[in-house]
Amino acid sequence: MVWPDDLICILLATVLGGGIGLERELSGKAAGLRTNLLICLGAAVFTIISRRMAAGTQDSVTRIAAQIVTGVGFLGAGAIIQDRGGVHGMTTAATIWLVASIGTACGARFYQLAVISTLIAVIVLVGLRKLSKHIDRHGEKHSRPNDPGQQD
Numbered sequence: 001m002v003w004p005d006d007l008i009c010i011l012l013a014t015v016l017g018g019g020i021g022l023e024r025e026l027s028g029k030a031a032g033l034r035t036n037l038l039i040c041l042g043a044a045v046f047t048i049i050s051r052r053m054a055a056g057t058q059d060s061v062t063r064i065a066a067q068i069v070t071g072v073g074f075l076g077a078g079a080i081i082q083d084r085g086g087v088h089g090m091t092t093a094a095t096i097w098l099v100a101s102i103g104t105a106c107g108a109r110f111y112q113l114a115v116i117s118t119l120i121a122v123i124v125l126v127g128l129r130k131l132s133k134h135i136d137r138h139g140e141k142h143s144r145p146n147d148p149g150q151q152d
Contacts, residue, residue, distance in 0.1 A: 005109070006048050013044035013106035016118040017099050023125050024095060031079055031092050039075070039096055040103035043068050047107025065104050072100040095125070 017040020018033060025032030050064035076093035098121055105114040 006052075008111075009044050009048055009106045009109065010041060012111060012114065013040045013103045016040060016102050016106065016114055019118055020095060020099055020102075020121055020125070023122055024092070027125075027129070029092055030089075031096055036095065036099045039072065040099045040106070043072070043100040043103025044107035047104050051108065061108075065108075068100055068104055069097075072097055091125075095121070 014037060017037040020040075021031075021033035021036030024036060046064050046068055047061075050061050054061045076096045079089040079092040079096060081088045098117070102114045102117050102121075105111075105117065
């Protein structure tokens with residue numbers, strides 16, 4: 001039976017993960033709406049299960065959080081692609097990692113932390129995209145091919 005507080009956890013995780021996923025979907029990223037929503041929901045469900053199984057015992061609830069971080073690390077690693085001397089997918093990997101932490105926060109009933117983290121993530125993803133593109137454009141104009149500070 002799903003308890004009302006567990007329902008709040010999974011619904012909030014769905015909304016928050018979906019919010020970040022929507023931004024990624026609209027940006028045309030590989031890990032979009034469904035992926036981020038499901039990662040957030042899955043992390044919340046694993047955290048709820050851990051919390052409920054450990055109720056009344058000395059078992060550590062924190063072990064499941066560590067396993068979520070490990071599992072999601074593999075997903076994030078799969079999002080990173082290296083080609084032609086460049087690395088792509090770092091923001092997607094970081095977003096996957098963050099979405100899992102938001103789901104874990106929802107499952108642990110740290111709702112304020114989850115909501116604030118989501119808002120900051122959306123601000124960073126949307127707001128800093130323009131700044132990053134501006135820096136990239138200007139960096140290309142001013143870079144020198146044989147600059148010792150550049151990596152091949």
